[in-house]
Amino acid sequence: MIKEEKIPFETMVFSGVTFKVINRHEAHNIIGDLTDFKNQKIYNVFEDTWRFPDYEENPIFLLAEDDVEMDLFEMDFSTEEHPDIFILGFIFKKNLTVAKLISSYDTDNSPALIVLGKTTTVNINLFGSVHYLGGGLQCDTLAGEYNHGELFVKGDLIAWLVYTDDMLFHFERFTDVQAIISSGRPDVLICSNVQDTDGSIITVENYLPSTHKLSDIVEDSFVENSDYGTEILGNNYLEVFKEGLSILDYDKKEKYMYADFRNQFINMVEVLSENEELKENGKIVRHISGTTYLFIPFDYEGKKYSQISEEIGNSFSIRMRALWCHEDEEIMIILEYLDENGDPKYQWMNDENAAGIEFFCVKNAVMKTFEILMAPEAEEEDDEDDETEYAEYDSSFSLEEFAVQFGGYKLPEDLVKLYEFEQEHGVESYSECFGLTITNDKIGIKTWSEEEEFYNSFIEFAGANGSGSSYAYWLIDKDLNNCPIVVFGDEGGVHIVAESTCKLIQLLTLDTEISVDFDSAYFYKDEEYYEESENKEEFQEWVKAEFDLDAIETNEEADEIVDQAQRKYKQKFNDFLVKFGIEISEEDE
Structure with missing residues (x-):
């Protein structure tokens, strides 16, 4: 039984609004049954993690029971009047209207925003926690940043721009949305009603790729290029947000409405058709970081077609393509979600004049593909190694490219820090035979079991030793911070090795590669x-300095870290392996 916390006072003023002060037991009664679009509960206020910690003094929630109107709402953990309290979240039972900006506290950690009614503002900038808007959202720009944040919006979404930089957004429906932009991998999920194989209508949640570039819709002064060459919002946009002003350039309507797409697409086809590479190979193709960009002419039912397409792999399995029929002079726009065999599961198809943001993402993909295929410096991954699909100890990849293999999972902050250290000092330069890797397919894991439930229960992320073993997260929780790490041995044996990323990093300080056999894994x-x-x-x-962990110097210290993880997870993991017919050591039975 969790002891109920006392509240320090009955009410509290924040941003000019008087809130009722409640404890986490009262908050649980209000938000404990809120669910995502897979009917999974979103909040556990008793979880004692960085989101809802137990170690802070005077933890509280602030509750507004009636409609609230504010000028500016910047969330914080405390106020000057009450510096000794710790605000876990703001709960609005009815509607929230903010004249200028709603903003989180920090990308690493912020109070949660939970609105059960409708949310209306000009700009909303969220990160640092899991946020929930249950009655729809109307705004000019919605921005999200960093993988410590996640947002669920139920009801109508009305927004000109939805922008995310490594933060997951989940939406029930787009009522009126002009542009979706993910600065890296697809981070926006939308519910769609589709027809199942038996003819019934089911609701599925799919990733929607970017529909535009930032420069297509945002005023130029707010657009910057990241170190990886992608467009991102510049820091000065926050000052504009606080003034309640727009960063959008409404004079760019021709760009963000793709007003001239027909002529642009026909011109692209004509230019690519004269390419020497096409004449030699019958197609122009680039494979970059798990994504395939393609131009190919073909015949179908006696007619000639030309196709420009982008196919996003790495567990997303999204194909966007536009086709030009030379005889009919018609353009067809197609968005497809593919199954494991590469066949369409769901499909949206129409001509180039069709309304719908699903078709904007295809047009954006076509534009991007043309640029990549025409760029002489475009680097193509070596197809000769497709059997293994590993970037073995090649540290030249960007954080965005590394993150793609994690699909819908957020990169743990500790892993991001390790990535940054490795980029600065070099792969295999700080711990024997260790290096972060990109795994474009689960070929290695599939040698253990071809069952989808098995291989989709792991995310490989690093090479473990010089002979080909690899480290992977075992996906027992939506938050990878709560997922143990296993090692897949190159010659047999798969074992729990660490409770968390942080514990694995401590093991690496021993500076020796892991040994893996059928019975055990050890340093x-x-x-x-x-x-x-x-x-x-x-x-x-x-x-x-980063984790306040002492380096381990002995094999015995390493054994204790591995043993601790195995005491916690070994039996559960062995039961999981047996479920798929995988043999385990007799001493484990």
Whole structure:
């Protein structure tokens, strides 16, 4: 039984509004049964994580029971008048109207915003927690940032721009949305009613790729390029948000409405048709970071067609294509979600004049594909290694490219920090035979079981030793911070090795590769043959500074970390393996 917390006072003023102060038990009664679009509960206020911690003094929720109107709403954990309290979340039982801006506190951590009625504002900028808008949202711009945030919007969404930089957005329906832009992988999910194989109508939640570039709709002064060459919002947009002004350029209507798409597409087909690569190979294709960009002419039922397409792999399986029929001079726009065999599961298809944001994302894909196919410096991944599909210890990939293999899961902050350290110091330079990797397909895991439930229960992210073993998250929770790490041995054996990313990082400070056999996985440093990695000392100092963890120096210390993880997860993991007919060691039975 969880002891009920006392509230320090009955009411509290925040942003000029008087809220009722409630504890997490009272909050649970209000928000504990809120669900996502898969009917899974969103909030557990007793979970004692960074979202709803137990270690802060005077944790409270602020509750508004009636409609609320504010000029500016910038969430914070406390106020100058009450610096000793810790606000876990703001709950609005009815409608919330904010004249200028609704904003979270920090990308790493923020109070949660929960509105059961309708939310109306000019700009809304969220991150740092899981937020819920249950009665719809109307705004000019909705922006989200960083993988510590997630947003669920039920009801109508009316917005000119929905922009996310590594934050998941879930929407029930787009009532009037002009542009969807994800700066990296697809991070926006929308519910759609589709026909099942038996003819019944079912609701599914699918990723929707970007419909535009930022520069197509945002005023130029607010658009910057990231280190990876993608367009991102510049920092000065926040000041404009606070003034309640728009960052959008409504004079760019011809761009964001794709007013001249027909002529542009025909011109693209004509230019690509004269390409020497097409004449030599019959197609022009680029494979970049799990995405395929393609131009191909073909005949179908006696007619000639030309197709420009983008297909996003890495577990997204989304294909967007436009076709030109040379005889009929008709353009067909197609958005498809593919099954594991590459065949369409769901499909949207119409001509280029059709309304619907689903078709905007296809037009955006066509524009991007043309640019990539025409760029002489476009780098194509080597298809000769498609059997393994691993970027073995190649640290040249961007964080966005690394994140794609995680699908809908948010990168743990600790893993992002490790990525940044590796980018600065070099792969395999700080711990023997360790390096972060991109796995474009689950070929290695599929050798254990071809059942989809099995191989989709893991995300590989790093090479574990010099012989081909790999580290992977075992997906037992929606938050990877709560998922243990396993090692897949290259010659047999799959074992739990660490409770978390942080614990794996501590194991790496031993500076020796992991040994994996059928019965066990262990770290053994032989001092007689040990050679120190070039950046071992910098790595150990970094681990101490970032995580307050001492470097481990002995095999016994490493054994204790592995044993601790196995005491917690080994039996559950063995039961999981047996379920799929995978043999486990007799000593584990």
